[in-house]
Amino acid sequence: MRETITVRYWGVCWKWGFIPYPCRKTKTEVKYRYDFLPWRTRFSWSPFRRSYEGCCNGTLFGWSYWTWSPFGTGNGPWITYQTLTYFSDSMIGSIGSCPFNQGTTAEPVAKVTAGSIAPTEVAEKLKEDHGCSCG
Numbered sequence: 479m480r481e482t483i484t485v486r487y488w489g490v491c492w493k494w495g496f497i498p499y500p501c502r503k504t505k506t507e508v509k510y511r512y513d514f515l516p517w518r519t520r521f522s523w524s525p526f527r528r529s530y531e532g533c534c535n536g537t538l539f540g541w542s543y544w545t546w547s548p549f550g551t552g553n554g555p556w557i558t559y560q561t562l563t564y565f566s567d568s569m570i571g572s573i574g575s576c577p578f579n580q581g582t583t584a585e586p587v588a589k590v591t592a593g594s595i596a597p598t599e600v601a602e603k604l605k606e607d608h609g610c611s612c613g
């Protein structure tokens with residue numbers, strides 16, 4: 479589903495119009511929100527990219543994003559106890575069916591933070607069919 483989020487970032491501000499200094503800025507962006515449970519990291523050699531796979535409504539998705547990852551990422555275990563929320567600039571495509579029964583889900587355990595990827599908020603209730611919101 480599409481969401482409007484506020485993103486905090488570091489930028490340059492100007493004192494008296496000519497002295498630059500670092501400062502925190504905010505901007506509003508429209509992103510596509512995906513809640514994945516279960517999810518896992520996938521293999522990537524790149525020190526600047528992280529790759530993931532996750533299930534949402536019985537469909538398997540794969541995505542990656544640019545970040546500092548000095549040793550790349552390995553094939554991690556499936557995380558089934560914590561929902562992963564990913565905010566994407568555009569819709570991501572599915573890569574197949576989820577290899578898990580979607581009838582069993584765990585409660586989310588942490589709070590959403592500003593940025594592109596974060597665990598979901600505890601206060602959100604699970605849907606009756608144990609689904610998740612996708613794109």
